[in-house]
Amino acid sequence: xxxxxxxxxxxxxxxxxxxxxxxxxxxxxxxxxxxxxxxxxxxxxxxxxxxxxxxxxxxxxxxxxxxxxxxxxxxxxxxxxxxxxxxxxxxxxxxxxxxxxxxxxxxxxxxxxxxxxxxxxxxxxxxxxxxxxxxxxxxxxxx
Numbered sequence: 840x841x842x843x844x845x846x847x848x849x850x851x852x853x854x855x856x857x858x859x860x861x862x863x864x865x866x867x868x869x870x871x872x873x874x875x876x877x878x879x880x881x882x883x884x885x886x887x888x889x890x891x892x893x894x895x896x897x898x899x900x901x902x903x904x905x906x907x908x909x910x911x912x913x914x915x916x917x918x919x920x921x922x923x924x925x926x927x928x929x930x931x932x933x934x935x936x937x938x939x940x941x942x943x944x945x946x947x948x949x950x951x952x953x954x955x956x957x958x959x960x961x962x963x964x965x966x967x968x969x970x971x972x973x974x975x976x977x978x979x980x981x982x
Contacts, residue, residue, distance in 0.1 A: 852880035857906030908960035928956035
């Protein structure tokens with residue numbers, strides 16, 4: 840279990856994640872290329888749940904704490920349109936088509952399931968408590 844910097848053709852911003860989360864983001868990048876979207880990462884791995892200007896109250900067992908989540912905005916390469924949290928939850932547009940495609944084809948969960956339109960994760964905290972605890976202890980022991 841190691842944290843790595845993730846980069847891809849259609850990703851912008853600082854993206855630090857668990858190395859085992861990378862394949863999910865690679866699949867998300869494939870969808871971004873198909874939809875001519877850029878994923879603008881605003882948050883990835885977090886040391887704690889103290890988040891300035893949080894749109895949604897961070898969960899105590901957030902997947903951000905183990906490097907299995909990102910928050911992002913989107914940019915449309917075709918139109919130049921920028922999609923922030925409000926636009927990403929309005930229910931219409933190319934951004935929702937992209938987010939729906941990500942959630943149905945990559946193994947990632949889109950945060951709209953819990954009213955967090957900018958969030959994507961692999962829900963380790965829901966599927967494997969033991970793994971979440973192990974990753975959390977290992978990553979945070981050195982911080």
